[in-house]
Amino acid sequence: MSDSLLDRANKGILALKPYEPGKPIEETKKELGLQNIIKLASNENPLGISPKALKVIFQNKDLNRYPDGNATSFKEVISQIEGIKTSMITIGNGSNDLIEFVSKCFLSEGDNAIYSQYGFAIYPLAIKSTGAKAIKAKAKDWGHDLSLMKDLIDGNTKVIFLATPNNPTGTILESNDIEEFLEEIPSNIAVFVDQAYFEYIEEDKYKISFDLIKKYKNLIVSRSFSKAHGLAALRLGYGVSSEEIAEFLNRVRQPFNANSLALAAGVEAIADNEHIAQSIEINKSGMEKVKKAFDALDFKYIESFGNFISFDSQMDSDSSFDFFLRKGIILRSLKVYEMPQHLRVSIGLEDEMDAFIKVLEEYKKAL
Numbered sequence: 001m002s003d004s005l006l007d008r009a010n011k012g013i014l015a016l017k018p019y020e021p022g023k024p025i026e027e028t029k030k031e032l033g034l035q036n037i038i039k040l041a042s043n044e045n046p047l048g049i050s051p052k053a054l055k056v057i058f059q060n061k062d063l064n065r066y067p068d069g070n071a072t073s074f075k076e077v078i079s080q081i082e083g084i085k086t087s088m089i090t091i092g093n094g095s096n097d098l099i100e101f102v103s104k105c106f107l108s109e110g111d112n113a114i115y116s117q118y119g120f121a122i123y124p125l126a127i128k129s130t131g132a133k134a135i136k137a138k139a140k141d142w143g144h145d146l147s148l149m150k151d152l153i154d155g156n157t158k159v160i161f162l163a164t165p166n167n168p169t170g171t172i173l174e175s176n177d178i179e180e181f182l183e184e185i186p187s188n189i190a191v192f193v194d195q196a197y198f199e200y201i202e203e204d205k206y207k208i209s210f211d212l213i214k215k216y217k218n219l220i221v222s223r224s225f226s227k228a229h230g231l232a233a234l235r236l237g238y239g240v241s242s243e244e245i246a247e248f249l250n251r252v253r254q255p256f257n258a259n260s261l262a263l264a265a266g267v268e269a270i271a272d273n274e275h276i277a278q279s280i281e282i283n284k285s286g287m288e289k290v291k292k293a294f295d296a297l298d299f300k301y302i303e304s305f306g307n308f309i310s311f312d313s314q315m316d317s318d319s320s321f322d323f324f325l326r327k328g329i330i331l332r333s334l335k336v337y338e339m340p341q342h343l344r345v346s347i348g349l350e351d352e353m354d355a356f357i358k359v360l361e362e363y364k365k366a367l
Contacts, residue, residue, distance in 0.1 A: 012109070012131035038352050039330045043167065043197075043308045045230035046348040047279050050272040053231070053265035060264055067260040074263045077270060078238060084210050088240050090249040093257045095196050095224040095237030099126045099161070101249040102192050102220060102239075106158045107132035113159035114152050116144040118169050118337055120194065123161045132158075142302050143171030146181045153185060160185070163194040164208070165201065168334055168344045170304025172206050182216045190245070193221045196237075197306040199228035199276060200283060206305065210240050217242045220249075225262075227307060228279050229269040234262035283307045286347035293357045297364045302342075310334060310344040314367055317341055323366065327359045 068074075075086040092098045099122055107113055109131035115123040117139040127134040133156075137149045144162060153160075164173040182191060193208055201207055213219050220241040226232040236258055239249065269275070287309060294301045294311055301311035313320035320343055321333040332344040345356060 010129070010131065012128050037328050037330065038348065038355055040346040040348050040352065040356060041330045041332045041344075042232070043227060043306065043346045044232050045228060045279050045307070046346075046352060047230060047275070047282055049230040049265070050269045050275040052268040052272045052275070053229075056264045056268050057261050060261055063260065065260070067256045067258060067263060069255050071258055071263050074238075074258075074266050077267050081270060082210055082240070084213075084240060085243065087243045088210075088213065088246055090239040090241065090246050090253065091258045091263075092222070092237040092239060093254075094226055094235040095194065095222040095239070096122055097253070097257060098220070098222040098237060098239040098249070099123065099192070099194070101252050102159060102190060103127055103130050103132075104252045105245075105248050106190050110156060111158045112154070112156045113161065114149050114157060115161040116149065116163070116166070118142060118166065118339065119144075119161060120163055120167050121336060127159070139169075141171070142169040144173055146173070146177060150181065150185055153189065157189055159190045159192060161192050161194065163196075164206070165195075165197040165305040167196065167306065168308070168310055168332065168337055168339075168342075169302050170306045170309060171302065172201070172305040174205050175208050175212075176205070178208060179212060179216075182212070182219060187216070187218050189218060191216070191219050193219065195221060196224040197227055198223055200280060200307050201305060213240060213242060217244070220245060225266050225269060228276055229266070230275075230279070231262065231265055231269060234259065234265055236262040236266050282349065283347045286350065286353045289350075289353050290345065290347065290357065293360060297360060299360075299364075308344050308346045310339070310342050312341050313343045313363075315341060317343055320363065323363055324356075324359055327362070329356055329359050 071091040075089045078089055079086045103126040107127060107130040112133040112135050113127045114135045114137055116137050124134040135152055137145060137152055139145060143166060149160060195208060208221055220239055222237060222239045225236040290309060299311045301309055317333040317335045317340055321331055324331050334342040334344055
């Protein structure tokens with residue numbers, strides 16, 4: 001028997017490295033001695049939280065009480081808006097929770113799960129933490145190659161992760177292609193479709209209908225309140241699946257994984273169409289502005305359907321990240337995603353994008 005507890009740790013986590021979030025503003029101020037910092041690193045809503053959601057947060061006085069463990073009111077609102085049963089909904093501490101739930105429910109040592117190259121960094125972390133094998137499918141045009149992913153399936157495959165729009169590339173899948181994929185793969189493989197950036201999708205051909213779950217019982221779709229809804233700090237998301245799968249997911253869900261403030265704010269945020277529309281318009285305007293700047297300065301970028309865009313910085317991304325950082329702009333280096341020259345920039349308010357473009361021009365001259 002080993003003398004060390006760490007030698008007896010779950011073998012699945014031995015090769016893992018903790019997820020590194022975007023650099024925080026306060027840390028950057030202290031580190032560089034700068035007062036004005038613009039964070040465009042974590043795909044947050046620059047408009048902020050819905051005023052209606054903020055109001056209900058300030059009105060909540062029962063913080064000495066545990067949250068509603070069943071998230072009853074929150075589920076009822078989603079049920080009414082989306083036309084689904086409340087029993088099909090699983091609540092998450094951010095949609096990230098749902099990735100963990102699916103991995104815990106269906107994966108263990110000897111199993112495998114498939115995800116795409118340049119896919120969200122949490123997928124392999126969640127897969128490997130169970131002791132299962134993470135199979136990375138080579139990307140096609142920066143996005144998912146569904147044909148290749150299908151070919152990689154073997155007898156040990158239990159889960160496939162799809163993100164549309166995908167973070168960090170911003171690529172997207174058509175709903176018809178996803179349905180065709182579901183039709184062709186074994187029904188005993190869970191297909192998790194991550195739609196954290198759903199609200200930014202404009203064309204219907206890219207929108208995944210929850211009606212597909214009635215036909216494909218192995219389909220699980222997640223949504224997040226951290227992006228367009230502006231509730232990133234409160235951590236709230238949900239998944240929609242068959243009632244049978246939802247019952248399994250709730251077996252591994254912590255009893256009070258979504259706090260009372262998040263649930264109350266979520267009820268207001270999802271129904272605040274004016275705030276959502278304004279958020280989408282700001283994103284659309286900012287995206288057009290930054291793409292024009294990339295074109296004018298001859299920077300290649302990946303067409304994005306989210307609230308961010310990734311571009312080739314033409315040099316090592318850690319070095320280019322540092323250039324922007326020292327100018328007070330926090331971006332995201334994508335070296336961890338095997339994109340050694342790419343940076344990702346979140347779409348901010350007009351003045352924030354103007355500041356980014358100004359530094360981008362300075363950066364171009366320094367190359």
